[in-house]
Amino acid sequence: MSLPSWAMKLLPHEPPFRFVSELTEYVPGICLRTMHTFPHLQAKGMGGGDLIPEVCLVEGLAQSAILLTQLETTPLQKWEFPLLGRVQASMCASVAWGMKVEYEVRIIRILAKQAVLSGTVYAGGAGRLLEASLAVAVADGRGG
Amino acid sequence: MDGGDDMEQLLQAEAMHRYPKPWRMFDRVVDIEEHRIATIKLISFSDYYIAGHFPSYSVYPGMLLLEGMKQSAVLLSTCAHCANDVESGLPGMTELSVRFLRPVVPGDTVRFEVNAAWAMDGTDRDRYEGRGTVEGISVCLASFTLPRRRCVCTSG
Numbered sequence: 001m002s003l004p005s006w007a008m009k010l011l012p013h014e015p016p017f018r019f020v021s022e023l024t025e026y027v028p029g030i031c032l033r034t035m036h037t038f039p040h041l042q043a044k045g046m047g048g049g050d051l052i053p054e055v056c057l058v059e060g061l062a063q064s065a066i067l068l069t070q071l072e073t074t075p076l077q078k079w080e081f082p083l084l085g086r087v088q089a090s091m092c093a094s095v096a097w098g099m100k101v102e103y104e105v106r107i108i109r110i111l112a113k114q115a116v117l118s119g120t121v122y123a124g125g126a127g128r129l130l131e132a133s134l135a136v137a138v139a140d141g142r143g144g
Numbered sequence: 145m146d147g148g149d150d151m152e153q154l155l156q157a158e159a160m161h162r163y164p165k166p167w168r169m170f171d172r173v174v175d176i177e178e179h180r181i182a183t184i185k186l187i188s189f190s191d192y193y194i195a196g197h198f199p200s201y202s203v204y205p206g207m208l209l210l211e212g213m214k215q216s217a218v219l220l221s222t223c224a225h226c227a228n229d230v231e232s233g234l235p236g237m238t239e240l241s242v243r244f245l246r247p248v249v250p251g252d253t254v255r256f257e258v259n260a261a262w263a264m265d266g267t268d269r270d271r272y273e274g275r276g277t278v279e280g281i282s283v284c285l286a287s288f289t290l291p292r293r294r295c296v297c298t299s300g
Contacts, residue, residue, distance in 0.1 A: 083244065085244055
């Protein structure tokens with residue numbers, strides 16, 4: 001399905017903690033595919049190692065899950081913010097800075113303000129990097 | 145412990161920190177034993193990564209809480225006599241499970257308590273259990289595996 005041009009604006013995360021840069025495919029009711037290239041320049045601020053930290057890959061998957069949840073339900077209101085509730089993940093490979101990383105998130109269960117999803121992270125040269133299940137929710141910043 | 149010993153221990157812990165700034169997800173070691181470490185992280189509006197999480201309101205990223213527990217575990221597993229021990233196998237966490245129980249915001253002080261739970265039979269990895277609390281209230285629970293470190297020095 002062609003993606004609306006405004007869809008990336010649904011993601012409230014901004015650099016240096018934004019790990020999704022493009023939506024590549026959306027199948028309503030099923031899944032969302034996104035991608036991001038982790039620039040070499042960012043490596044120094046994130047551990048300085050040769051490999052992208054695993055928490056950044058999981059966070060990119062979680063950000064994709066937040067996008068899919070909004071596409072399936074309603075956009076976040078200005079007083080709402082997304083919360084990660086639970087993650088279970090298995091890493092099977094690591095990937096170097098500068099590589100294009102692709103995320104796929106699939107719906108397991110989705111409600112108005114929370115969702116349970118499964119996800120996979122891939123990288124061109126390294127194949128499948130990790131598989132995960134995630135629970136995300138929307139919190140109301142107005143309190144009470 | 146007097147102030148001199150305290151400072152010496154803190155400097156020693158900082159010297160053994162494996163990660164360059166700003167990728168240091170705890171600020172201080174408050175207790176360390178053979179199989180257990182407690183660290184703290186002070187959360188501030190001026191945290192580098194909080195600028196993007198989010199621009200108009202601030203919630204400390206949950207995955208960085210997990211990174212704080214991982215870094216605490218790495219320090220726990222580092223040889224007390226040298227910082228030159230080597231990892232075996234795939235670097236970083238492979239199996240991880242984490243639950244976030246409430247948001248962490250600027251002004252909070254997170255205390256991480258990480259225990260070396262057990263060595264995984266037949267692998268080169270060890271399992272760790274971690275908990276993050278703010279004012280005694282749990283904010284996150286995690287378990288994860290890390291490569292077993294092999295000390296290459298002859299001390300101790």
